[in-house]
Each structure stands twice: as structure tokens, then as C-alpha cells.
Amino acid sequence: AQSVTQPDIHITVSEGASLELRCNYSYGATPYLFWYVQSPGQGLQLLLKYFSGDTLVQGIKGFEAEFKRSQSSFNLRKPSVHWSDAAEYFCAVAGPGGYNKLIFGAGTRLAVHP
Amino acid sequence: DGGITQSPKYLFRKEGQNVTLSCEQNLNHDAMYWYRQDPGQGLRLIYYSQIVNDFQKGDIAEGYSVSREKKESFPLTVTSAQKNPTAFYLCASSIGAGPSGELFFGEGSRLTVL
Numbered sequence: 556a557q558s559v560t561q562p563d564i565h566i567t568v569s570e571g572a573s574l575e576l577r578c579n580y581s582y583g584a585t586p587y588l589f590w591y592v593q594s595p596g597q598g599l600q601l602l603l604k605y606f607s608g609d610t611l612v613q614g615i616k617g618f619e620a621e622f623k624r625s626q627s628s629f630n631l632r633k634p635s636v637h638w639s640d641a642a643e644y645f646c647a648v649a650g651p652g653g654y655n656k657l658i659f660g661a662g663t664r665l666a667v668h669p
Numbered sequence: 670d671g672g673i674t675q676s677p678k679y680l681f682r683k684e685g686q687n688v689t690l691s692c693e694q695n696l697n698h699d700a701m702y703w704y705r706q707d708p709g710q711g712l713r714l715i716y717y718s719q720i721v722n723d724f725q726k727g728d729i730a731e732g733y734s735v736s737r738e739k740k741e742s743f744p745l746t747v748t749s750a751q752k753n754p755t756a757f758y759l760c761a762s763s764i765g766a767g768p769s770g771e772l773f774f775g776e777g778s779r780l781t782v783l
Contacts, residue, residue: 564709591772598673598759598774599712645711656727657772659711 557582559646559660567666568636576631576663578646587649588629589657590620594642602644605629616640641667671696673775675760680780682747682754690745690778692760699765701743702772705729706757715758718743719765747780755782 558581568574580586587606591599603614610622620631629646643664647657673694682688694701700719704712714727718737732751737743743762747754757779761772 559711596777596779598761598776599772600774601771604771656714656717657712659713661709661711 557648557658559648559658561644561646561660561663563663564661565664565666567668569668570638571635574631574633574636574640574665576644576646576665578629578631578660579627580629580646580648581627582648586629588620588622589647589649590614590618590629590631591645591647591659592616592642593645593662599645602631636665636667638667638669641665673760673762673773675758675775675778678776678778680778682780682782684782685749687746687748688754688780690747690758690760690780692743692745692775694741694743694760694762694773694775696762696773697740698762698773699740700763701737702761702763703727703733703735703743703745704759704761706759706777712759715745754780756780 560579562577589604590602592602593599602618603612605612605622613619618633622629643662645662646660676691702717703715706712713729715733716724716727716735718724721740724735724737734746757777759777760775763772
């Protein structure tokens with residue numbers, strides 16, 4: 556069955572430091588992968604997505620992610636974190652029902668120290 | 670501005686009562702979704718609808734019901750058969766089931782059963 560694992564439940568970084576959030580997926584075919592961000596008490600916003608082509612994808616707010624098929628990973632990165640990046644981040648894969656039936660990971664909560 | 674409106678934002682319910690959560694979108698999207706979010710579990714799909722007057726069960730449909738009589742509206746009823754209804758409920762929409770992959774989310778409704 557398709558699944559998404561985000562190994563880190565909580566991550567704390569200092570403002571200005573680099574960030575990498577891990578995501579591993581299980582999917583039998585070429586995956587369609589997404590990263591979403593959720594501020595407290597809010598809905599989710601799409602950061603970036605990967606369908607095909609270049610394995611390094613750029614998103615909004617300075618985020619990027621790299622698809623590595625050999626590692627079944629789609630890690631999210633940002634070179635310099637801002638205090639406003641504190642939020643919960645969800646990795647998702649399109650499930651067998653179609654592109655928009657997403658299977659989400661459990662999320663990683665990011666805290667940013669000043 | 671276009672978007673998705675969920676109401677109410679907070680809702681309290683006594684055990685044994687049905688409750689309906691509203692979701693309205695003015696994005697002219699064909700597809701709409703309901704997700705349930707619990708701490709540490711990510712998002713799980715309850716129901717989705719690709720077109721008016723049609724909807725399908727997601728992964729956790731038991732104890733829930735929906736209707737899609739209008740393109741812009743997709744209300745969710747949490748029935749008394751739902752054993753553990755306390756959760757954060759998110760409504761989303763997308764242009765269709767094509768490869769755009771982007772779900773647009775509302776700000777959520779938090780349901781608490783007393």
C-alpha cells in the first residue's frame with residue numbers, strides 16, 4: 556500500500572540556519588509528490604510538487620525539494636530559515652485513485668529560535 | 670477574493686447528536702474533498718466529489734455523510750455513528766482530477782464532542 560513517512564515529528568532550528576525535512580514514500584510506480592505547509596489553526600498551502608523531469612524542484616517561500624528515486628525520498632530544504640517558517644509541514648503522495656487523492660505523512664512541526 | 674469558506678470554525682456537540690460542517694468554494698473547482706486531521710496522524714480522506722451529484726468514500730467514511738447538490742457546496746455531516754468525532758476537519762477543492770495536483774484548503778473546523 557502507498558504510504559508516506561516523515562521520520563521527524565519535531566525539529567527546532569535557529570533563525571538563519573539551514574533546514575532539511577525528511578520524507579520517504581512507498582509507491583509502486585512513478586510518484587507524484589507534494590509538500591504542504593500548515594500554520595497553526597489554518598488550512599494547508601502547497602509549497603511545491605514533483606511530477607516528472609528535473610528532480611530538484613523549486614517552490615514558494617524559498618523552499619526546494621529533491622526527488623531521489625533510489626532512496627524513495629523527497630526531502631524539503633531551505634538554505635536560511637526565517638521565524639515565519641515556524642509551522643507544520645506535510646509530505647504527500649498521490650494515491651492510486653488519481654492525482655488529487657493524496658496520502659499524507661504525519662507531519663513535521665518546525666520551531667524556529669530567534 | 671476566491672477561496673474556500675468553512676463554518677463554523679469551532680463546534681461543540683453532545684454525544685449522540687449529528688452535526689453538519691459547511692464548506693463553500695467560489696473557485697469554480699469541480700472536485701471537493703473532506704479530510705480529517707488528528708495530532709500525529711496527518712490528514713485522512715473522508716469523502717471526495719469529482720462532480721455535482723456524485724461522491725465517493727475515502728479511507729475513513731464510516732460515520733460520515735456528504736452531499737453535492739451544487740458545485741460550490743460540499744457539506745459534511747458527522748453522525749452519531751462516528752465513534753470518535755473530535756478532530757480538526759479540513760475541506761479542500763481542486764480544478765479536477767487532472768495532473769495539477771494542487772488542493773486548495775479552507776481554514777478548517779474544529780469539532781469537540783463533550
